[in-house]
Amino acid sequence: PRSVTRGADGAVAVAGLSVRDIAAEFGTPVYVLDEADLRSRCRDFRAAFPTEDIFYAGKAFLCRAVVKMIAEEGLHLDVCTGGELATALSAGMPPERIGFHGNNKSVAELGRALDTGVGRIIVDSFTEIDRLTALARERGVRPRVLVRVTVGVEAHTHEFIATAHEDQKFGFSLAGGAAANAAFKILDEDVLELRGLHSHIGSQIFDASGFEVSARRVLALQAQIRDARGVELPELDLGGGFGIAYTTQDDPATPQDLAKRLRKIVDSECAAENLAVPHLSIEPGRAIVGPAVFTLYEVGTVKDLDGLRTYVSVDGGMSDNIRTALYDASYSATLASRASTAQPLLARVVGKHCESGDIVVKDEFLPADVQAGDLVAVPGTGAYCRSMASNYNHVPRPPVVAVRDGQARLIVRRETEEDLLALDVG
Numbered sequence: 001p002r003s004v005t006r007g008a009d010g011a012v013a014v015a016g017l018s019v020r021d022i023a024a025e026f027g028t029p030v031y032v033l034d035e036a037d038l039r040s041r042c043r044d045f046r047a048a049f050p051t052e053d054i055f056y057a058g059k060a061f062l063c064r065a066v067v068k069m070i071a072e073e074g075l076h077l078d079v080c081t082g083g084e085l086a087t088a089l090s091a092g093m094p095p096e097r098i099g100f101h102g103n104n105k106s107v108a109e110l111g112r113a114l115d116t117g118v119g120r121i122i123v124d125s126f127t128e129i130d131r132l133t134a135l136a137r138e139r140g141v142r143p144r145v146l147v148r149v150t151v152g153v154e155a156h157t158h159e160f161i162a163t164a165h166e167d168q169k170f171g172f173s174l175a176g177g178a179a180a181n182a183a184f185k186i187l188d189e190d191v192l193e194l195r196g197l198h199s200h201i202g203s204q205i206f207d208a209s210g211f212e213v214s215a216r217r218v219l220a221l222q223a224q225i226r227d228a229r230g231v232e233l234p235e236l237d238l239g240g241g242f243g244i245a246y247t248t249q250d251d252p253a254t255p256q257d258l259a260k261r262l263r264k265i266v267d268s269e270c271a272a273e274n275l276a277v278p279h280l281s282i283e284p285g286r287a288i289v290g291p292a293v294f295t296l297y298e299v300g301t302v303k304d305l306d307g308l309r310t311y312v313s314v315d316g317g318m319s320d321n322i323r324t325a326l327y328d329a330s331y332s333a334t335l336a337s338r339a340s341t342a343q344p345l346l347a348r349v350v351g352k353h354c355e356s357g358d359i360v361v362k363d364e365f366l367p368a369d370v371q372a373g374d375l376v377a378v379p380g381t382g383a384y385c386r387s388m389a390s391n392y393n394h395v396p397r398p399p400v401v402a403v404r405d406g407q408a409r410l411i412v413r414r415e416t417e418e419d420l421l422a423l424d425v426g
């Protein structure tokens with residue numbers, strides 16, 4: 001995070017508060033959110049996209065405090081389940097600023113979206129169009145919808161999180177004609193208001209050319225719809241997926257760069273197709289929250305396998321960060337509770353779970369005197385760590401603490417063994 005410094009005692013401090021104090025008050029592991037950092041990333045996006053709408057993708061990390069922060073910073077919110085919707089609404093997010101995604105929204109979820117007046121629903125299948133039409137008719141409402149288009153772009157990212165190539169569950173295929181048919185079907189339903197097209201090509205993307213190809217293709221479809229039906233759709237959403245730096249090797253584009261490139265391609269494509277430039281929106285998740293958080297762990301054991309490798313075990317692991325095991329993601333780690341002048345040692349930071357895939361950071365140089373009781377910080381864990389956390393091995397999920405101006409505030413409390421046992425009613 002941006003407000004991280006080293007104090008006089010050598011300990012890492014965030015917004016002026018030492019990690020030692022955070023660990024003493026809240027225990028470890030703990031996710032530490034630098035509130036000023038999160039807000040500054042919202043502002044960077046707002047400054048770069050001043051006339052566009054920015055929908056924060058809540059799947060990256062969602063809790064009421066964060067909903068309030070992003071709402072105060074002028075962002076909108078993308079949710080993809082009833083649970084995320086409930087969290088957003090309970091935090092006071094105005095429903096008209098919520099977009100609802102998902103490839104299998106239930107009747108109950110769609111009904112709730114209509115009853116609460118969600119601003120837009122991004123439809124993902126013909127079944128959903130039928131379902132939504134029936135629900136809207138029943139209620140006498142006319143929801144605003146976007147069509148999620150599968151544009152056939154292979155984003156350069158891990159295959160599990162790339163979502164716009166043809167063979168996958170999301171969206172309507174552009175090449176196969178389903179996307180055009182979906183748009184026509186919606187235009188034929190008087191209870192649905194077709195606002196525009198949507199494309200999301202994947203996540204943790206560094207090469208902006210994928211967004212350009214995708215924008216070009218959806219705009220060509222937009223022109224096709226205009227030619228067939230005489231309707232120019234007023235909105236276009238280009239999705240999220242903007243990459244962040246997990247290690248020093250990663251070099252992400254700035255929001256300003258992205259905005260420039262996206263606007264340029266949209267403008268030139270609209271000029272070529274003789275289309276009015278639609279109102280644009282984007283859906284960044286990771287780029288807003290990812291860098292704003294680090295996980296603070298306490299070292300429990302250090303095992304030196306003579307010359308082979310040193311295993312530094314921390315008090316969390318794959319239950320609070322599944323990304324290393326699941327996507328082969330790279331993270332870094334720092335000795336955070338003190339300074340050390342010891343030689344760097346090639347270490348692997350592992351968790352406390354009962355399997356060897358339980359790796360937090362595969363390779364990291366830590367001082368050779370790293371020992372039990374030290375605090376280790378793993379930066380960049382704001383996105384898809386707490387939100388994908390599990391109770392594997394009946395480990396309670398860590399809390400989230402927001403730090404601002406030297407003050408820490410608990411925003412998600414630690415799960416307890418009582419919480420776990422409360423579900424076990426047999």
Ligand code: LLP
Nearest residue numbers: 057200203204240241242283284285286384
């Ligand atoms: N919009 C849509 C429709 C999405 O499906 C997603 C992410 C986003 C926006 C936000 O993408 P972002 O800007 O955060 O990259 N669990 C994986 C990432 C899954 C992304 C799912 N969809 C990971 O940990 O890398």
